[in-house]
Amino acid sequence: MTAITGTPLLEVEHLTMRFGGLVAVNDVSFTAMKQQITAVIGPNGAGKTTMFNCLTGFYSPTVGRLALHRDEGIFLLERLEAFRISQQAAVARTFQNIRLFAHMSVLENLIVAQHNKLMKASGFSVAGLLGLPVYRKAEKEAVELARHWLDKVKLTKFADWEAGNLPYGAQRRLEIARAMCTEPVLLCLDEPAAGLNPRESGDLAELLIYIRDEEKIGVLLIEHDMSVVMRISDHVVVLDYGRKISDGTPAYVKSDPTVIRAYLGEEEHEELPPEIIRDLPEVAEREEGA
Numbered sequence: 050m051t052a053i054t055g056t057p058l059l060e061v062e063h064l065t066m067r068f069g070g071l072v073a074v075n076d077v078s079f080t081a082m083k084q085q086i087t088a089v090i091g092p093n094g095a096g097k098t099t100m101f102n103c104l105t106g107f108y109s110p111t112v113g114r115l116a117l118h119r120d121e122g123i124f125l126l127e128r129l130e131a132f133r134i135s136q137q138a139a140v141a142r143t144f145q146n147i148r149l150f151a152h153m154s155v156l157e158n159l160i161v162a163q164h165n166k167l168m169k170a171s172g173f174s175v176a177g178l179l180g181l182p183v184y185r186k187a188e189k190e191a192v193e194l195a196r197h198w199l200d201k202v203k204l205t206k207f208a209d210w211e212a213g214n215l216p217y218g219a220q221r222r223l224e225i226a227r228a229m230c231t232e233p234v235l236l237c238l239d240e241p242a243a244g245l246n247p248r249e250s251g252d253l254a255e256l257l258i259y260i261r262d263e264e265k266i267g268v269l270l271i272e273h274d275m276s277v278v279m280r281i282s283d284h285v286v287v288l289d290y291g292r293k294i295s296d297g298t299p300a301y302v303k304s305d306p307t308v309i310r311a312y313l314g315e316e317e318h319e320e321l322p323p324e325i326i327r328d329l330p331e332v333a334e335r336e337e338g339a
């Protein structure tokens with residue numbers, strides 16, 4: 050493990066999630082820092098999505114403390130219901146499978162994401178029904194925020210399209226925009242590059258860098274695409290069979306023999322991500338000799 054410096058945003062301590070006899074996440078601890086991209090990687094079934102489900106209230110962890118540090122104080126996520134984790138702790142997430150409102154327009158998807166803020170401004174309908182200035186102001190701000198994110202994900206010209214008619218890569222970007230419209234402090238993305246072509250993966254990487262550097266939001270990223278992970282992450286946590294097996298900078302993790310072994314399995318070299326294959330001693334020697 051190499052030390053990652055920064056200001057803690059999310060402290061995961063001894064997280065364990067059991068399903069009957071199966072321990073999907075086994076005593077995992079790490080700290081994700083503010084304004085950093087922390088990637089969680091590992092072979093299929095390693096426990097990555099289960100960990101996300103614990104963080105976002107879909108599962109109640111068997112054991113563990115999940116402390117989110119905000120200016121307002123510390124939120125213990127394991128004690129909060131899912132809707133409070135998103136509304137009060139300001140944790141947003143996307144899923145492996147796309148979950149947009151397919152029959153709403155692209156812009157409407159981003160306005161609906163701000164429903165809680167708008168409901169509050171409307172005094173839970175009264176001010177909204179009466180068209181009071183406080184509600185009109187909130188509505189205008191919601192549209193401005195939506196337009197800001199449409200621009201950032203390069204979907205402005207598709208604002209009136211039905212979301213379900215967008216190409217796949219654009220739907221993925223819209224999901225991230227929708228999550229950002231909830232104004233999170235922590236953005237959790239479950240395999241955002243899945244199914245993207247290399248150009249779209251490049252755009253995604255740029256977008257995540259923008260979210261970190263300009264919007265100053267912490268990102269927790271589950272991703273199998275190692276070219277994206279190694280390029281943009283500040284910190285990589287590796288899980289295997291539910292346990293944390295490595296934790297550090299991308300450079301440290303990709304040359305960690307434990308990680309190489311986990312991806313290699315027994316004799317399955319082809320499963321190893323190319324970035325890790327390049328660092329294998331036998332490959333490096335071969336390339337030097339060539």
Ligand SMILES: Nc1ncnc2c1ncn2[C@@H]1O[C@H](COP(=O)(O)OP(=O)(O)OP(=O)(O)O)[C@@H](O)[C@H]1O
Nearest residue numbers: 068071072073091092093094095096097098099100
């Ligand atoms: N609700 C559940 N009930 C029982 N077992 C579950 C449940 N959810 C996940 N598991 C099991 O927990 C283990 C970890 O699964 P998980 O989906 O978290 O892995 P993952 O690292 O996200 O995998 P992938 O990269 O394939 O998405 C797997 O063995 C899975 O079958």
